[in-house]
Amino acid sequence: MLDRKYILANVEEVKTNCVNRGVQCDVDKLVDLETERKEKDLQSQEFNRLANEISKKIGKADPSERETLKEEARSYREKKEAAAKTCDELDAAVHELQLRIPNLSHPDAPIGKDDKDNLEISRGAHLPREFDFKVEDHVEIGERLDLIDFEGGARTTGSGFYFLKNDAVLLDMALQQYAVTQLVKRGFIPMTTPDLAHEDILEGIGFNPRGNETQVYSVENSNLCLVGTAEITLGGLYAKQTFDSEELPVKLCGVSHCFRTEAGAAGRASKGLYRVHQFTKIEMFAYTLPDQSDAVHEELRQIECELFDALEIPYRVVDTSTGDLGGPAFRKYDLEAWMPGRGDAGEWGEVTSTSNCTDYQARRLESRYKVKGEKGTNFVHTLNGTAIACSRAIIAILENNQQADGSIAIPAALHPFMGKDKIAAK
RNA sequence: GGAGAGAUGGCAGAGUGGUCGAAUGCGCCGGUUUGCUAAAUCGGUGAAGGUGUCACAACUUUCCACGGGUUCGAAUCCCGUUCUCUCCGCCA
Known part of the structure; x- marks a missing residue:
């Protein structure tokens, strides 16, 4: 398996290598899905961070405010869950594509079909x-x-x-x-x-x-x-x-x-x-x-x-x-x-x-x-x-x-x- | 196969649902001290990912066997799995 970051940074090289290896891989799709996944990951993290922030306050908070804060935290967690779920789905899809991409080839390895x-x-x-x-x-x-x-x-x-x-x-x-x-x-x-x-x-x-x-x-x-x-x-x-x-x-x-x-x-x-x-x-x-x-x-x-x-x-x-x-x-x-x-x-x-x-x-x-x-x-x-x-x-x-x-x-x-x-x- | 106990950082070993990425000790790294070594003393010391930076820094998410659940919040409570140890049985 190649590093995702490497794939994203070296799309053309990876594509050429797939051709040399005689392997069909949808590198472009992988790049799209991975880009989207990263966005969702970021969202999910941000919501999680906000929820954590509130949760930490609850212990010290005045009892009268607790219910409000709980509700707020709960809503952030829900948003986080939604983003995380999408992120996981994208991750699985990226992983599938990633597994099919062959290793890079030694520069001295002869290029050929079989x-x-x-x-x-x-x-x-x-x-x-x-x-x-x-x-x-x-x-x-x-x-x-x-x-x-x-x-x-x-x-x-x-x-x-x-x-x-x-x-x-x-x-x-x-x-x-x-x-x-x-x-x-x-x-x-x-x-x-x-x-x-x-x-x-x-x-x-x-x-x-x-x-x-x-x-x-x-x-x-x-x-x-x-x-x-x-x-x-x-x-x-x-x-x-x-x-x-x-x-x-x-x-x-x-x-x-x-x-x-x-x-x-x-x-x-x-x-x-x-x-x-x-x-x-x-x-x-x-x-x-x-x-x-x-x-x-x-x-x-x-x-x-x-x-x-x-x-x-x-x-x-x-x-x-x-x-x-x-x-x-x-x-x-x-x-x-x-x-x-x-x-x-x-x-x-x-x-x-x-x-x-x-x-x-x-x-x-x-x-x-x-x-x-x-x-x-x-x-x-x-x-x-x-x-x-x-x-x-x-x-x-x-x-x-x-x-x-x-x-x-x-x-x-x-x-x-x-x-x-x-x-x-x- | 049966019964019981357990699984926490490199190791040993604490841990009350919030102040725990986690006490303490050892180890390791660095400093100070000191003829050398040792000792003493001070400080630092896990991993993966993300944002960010020329690079640092900084910020942040996740990880206390694994997977679920309860909860605003889980190392801590509940369920399942795996593994380890002890005893019994069986067996090459």
């Missing part, structure tokens, strides 16, 4: 392999080596769910251990997090928990939703809290399950583990001062690169175009891993994503910081980044590391956690 306009900025340390045998995709590998049971998932829970089996379980857990270990080394506080969260937290982070297009599962007869990422809970953790500026940046590493309905995704490339309704993810999250967020964003990107380099997975990094940023991100980098089994001859597939959301989420969630000795508080900046999304990392490892003999080589970084250096052929 993911085709994303700008490749670098490649990982490892190049895609040349295979001298026929490559299998991860679904075929998973079946041949008895690693993944999609049919069982569909039977018990539905299409898009799966059981991991045998060495895939060890691999899944090794990836988690590896990621957490690496992040702890880099000063992140490890946390396991709730897999459900209140709707208002989802909204604060920028998810829409309701509606046909929602990506979110919600629990009946409650205001709880299954989280789509630990970003939600880690971001909600400090809602309505105030940091001391000295303790920032705070860097957290969250382990959670992620649940996504993938509504509207039917028909998109979604074979096997690529687009599933549940997976496990190690997420990085940071709260920073405004002037730290750019640097921390680069740091998160760097960590993602290091993790995937250590996993020996070929990838490229893209700077996400304005049209593909989503609402809360000011700038976003994606790592796309090479997946030899995708498409006809392999394709890049998104495995991580890191966003600098500046104060967009913090404003909704009311996460602030205070500088010692300075008056008042400001909103923090929030950033998030995927360390490892297990399902997609597993795809990349199975497909890139398949061997001519049918086995799967396990990257050296995972040996200590996996307890073996390969998944043997059957």
